[in-house]
Amino acid sequence: QTVVTQEPSFSVSPGGTVTLTCDLSSGSVSTYYYPSWYQQTPGQAPRTLIYSTGTRSSGVPDRFSGSIVGNRAALTITGAQADDESDYYCALYMGSGIWVFGGGTKLTVL
Amino acid sequence: EVQLVGSGGGLVQPGGSLRLSCAASGFDFSSYDMIWVRQAPGKGLEWVSFISTSSGTKLYGDSVKGRFTISRDNAKNSLYVQMNSLRADDTAVYYCARVRAGAGTYYYMDVWGKGTAVTVSS
Numbered sequence: 001q002t003v004v005t006q007e008p009s010f011s012v013s014p015g016g017t018v019t020l021t022c023d024l025s026s027g028s029v030s031t032y033y034y035p036s037w038y039q040q041t042p043g044q045a046p047r048t049l050i051y052s053t054g055t056r057s058s059g060v061p062d063r064f065s066g067s068i069v070g071n072r073a074a075l076t077i078t079g080a081q082a083d084d085e086s087d088y089y090c091a092l093y094m095g096s097g098i099w100v101f102g103g104g105t106k107l108t109v110l
Numbered sequence: 111e112v113q114l115v116g117s118g119g120g121l122v123q124p125g126g127s128l129r130l131s132c133a134a135s136g137f138d139f140s141s142y143d144m145i146w147v148r149q150a151p152g153k154g155l156e157w158v159s160f161i162s163t164s165s166g167t168k169l170y171g172d173s174v175k176g177r178f179t180i181s182r183d184n185a186k187n188s189l190y191v192q193m194n195s196l197r198a199d200d201t202a203v204y205y206c207a208r209v210r211a212g213a214g215t216y217y218y219m220d221v222w223g224k225g226t227a228v229t230v231s232s
Contacts, residue, residue, distance in 0.1 A: 036218035038155070045205055045225055046147075046155065051218035089155050093217040097143060097160035097169050097209070104154040 002026055004092055006102035012080045012109055020105045021072040022090030028071035033092040035073035037066055040087045040104075049088075050075060077107075085109040112136040114206050114223030121229045126196050132189040132206030132223050140184035143209035145219065146191050148202035158204070159191060174200075196230045203227050 003025035012018035022035060029035060031053050038046040048057040050066035053073065063078045073090055090102040118130040132144070146158040159180040160169040168180050179192040189206050204226050207219040 034217045038219075040155075045222040046207075046219075047222070048218065048220050051210070051220075052216040055216070057220065087154075091155075091157075091218070097145070097162070097167060099145075099157045099217075099219075101147075101155040101157060 002092075002094065002100050004090065004100050004102040006088075006090060006105045008103065009106045009108065012077070012084075012107065014080060014082060014109055016080050017076065017078045018080060018107065019069070019074050019076045020088055020090075020107070021069065021074050022092070022102050023072045024092060029068060029073045029092065031068060033073070033094075035066065035068075036091045036093075037064075037073075037075045038089045038091065040089065046089065080109050082109050112208075112221050114208065114221055116204065116206055116223040116226035119204065119226035119228045121231065122196055123232050124197060124230055126230070127192070127194045128196065128228060130191045130193065130204055130206075130226055130228070134187045134189065134208075137208075137221075139182075139187040143211055144182060144189045145207050145209055146180065146189075147205045147207055147219075148200075149205070149225075150199070150202040153202075155205075156202075160209070161189070193228070196228075198230050201228060201230045 005023040037050040040046045054066040065076045067074050087104045089104045091099045113135045115133045122128050145160045161180045177195045181190045206223040208221040210220045
């Protein structure tokens with residue numbers, strides 16, 4: 001069974017930089033998993049932030065960036081703002097229409 | 111405006127059935143693969159099911175295989191999931207989402223419906 005792991009929680013100061021990661025139980029995350037990232041606030045549908053590792057979705061501020069760091073997919077927020085306080089989910093594409101989501105990271109901005 | 115609107119959720123007893131719908135508007139629905147994703151209370155997102163543009167490919171997560179059936183009606187711009195033999199652990203908000211698939215370039219969900227809540231309880 002494929003398990004995708006994210007930090008359960010993270011905290012960042014306003015204006016600070018934070019990197020959230022996405023790890024794969026069965027090995028390294030590479031660009032071939034087409035990592036994508038989604039932001040979700042309570043009671044709302046997810047919002048697409050990043051796809052194909054590092055491409056920002058339309059309308060997403062450039063303070064959000066995606067990359068591969070070591071063996072993991074990473075989402076970096078540079079200059080965090082109060083309204084970045086959300087849950088963040090990564091998703092890895094397994095092929096043939098199947099995705100596995102990470103457990104999500106609850107980001108606190110304080 | 112590109113939009114997905116889910117409906118059909120509600121309270122159902124264990125062992126019961128429910129059919130969720132997702133109405134698409136603002137884009138050529140027939141040209142996009144679609145998926146269902148769910149989120150149990152206080153939990154993360156879980157991929158549930160996938161359907162290709164022409165319904166030729168249908169895939170299911172292990173937790174729903176054999177109980178859920180995904181379908182679509184391109185003439186009605188609608189996506190469905192028929193949920194049978196429902197269990198308490200199927201309790202979740204169910205989201206429909208549009209898939210962007212770019213032949214080795216990108217694979218992700220770019221439009222999400224607002225979600226419809228399903229509660230399985232006696």
